[in-house]
Amino acid sequence: MKKASMTRSVWFLALIAVLLVTSPVWAEDRTVKEGDVIEIHYTGKLKDDTVFDKSEGRDPLKFTVGTEQIISGMNKAVMGMKVGESKTVTMVPDEAYGPYNDKLVFQIEKSKLPPQVQSGSQLMDGQGNIVTVKDIQGEMATLDANHMLAGKTLIFDIKLVSIQ
Template identity: 40%
Template structure:
């Protein structure tokens, strides 16, 4: 049985950057990744790569930024007054915060610079602008 849209599958995977750094792996989660193909639960390029695979099959593939988390967008880095950040937090470069948009949605943001009056927040996905390499094995397919 080949994987098609609507199938729920379980896969073991390892994701690496071009320099060999592992950014995620099913080993880290102690169980295979489970998702419904074509339901938008994973990045589009990953969804596309698993279609037509069979149970037990292994595959290596590379996703360009456009197929994964998109290109890095300089416009998603912006200054925010320090007063707007919870007063009980010691802000540091590299720290991740949840930022509320005007419509109430919460987005992760990374502090990339700390000044006396403001901090620069980067709201790009941490993997934006990076090509992603995957090694996967299909463990289970259910319709």
């Protein structure tokens, strides 16, 4: 009889442990910390409310918090959030895509570009970076290797979907 009682006690404790770990109450209290893999939905806007990107209609954005998979401002913004929580954050250029760098604007001969290229076209350089053709005048083209959001303050509406 003692063995059966002990088996029931072990089983009961195991059941309590499972319920605690899977309980919605426990999950609600969990907050994002560095190293967590999370999913968010977001809308990214400029200060004039122009939307430059959003996850609506797509899978949530998944990343590991604290890594370079995402801009530093987003890593900072999600820390301490709970699943289902939403917030709006403003990120200065240093927290996003960095300041605009005039040294990344340069000229090359137009003949070195594909024939259909025109002002506003985007090209990929030999290292996988996107370069924008700012202007073409005569035989010279001005290219800009800055990220299109460099130097801009960004506003993100974020909703934490999951912590894995």
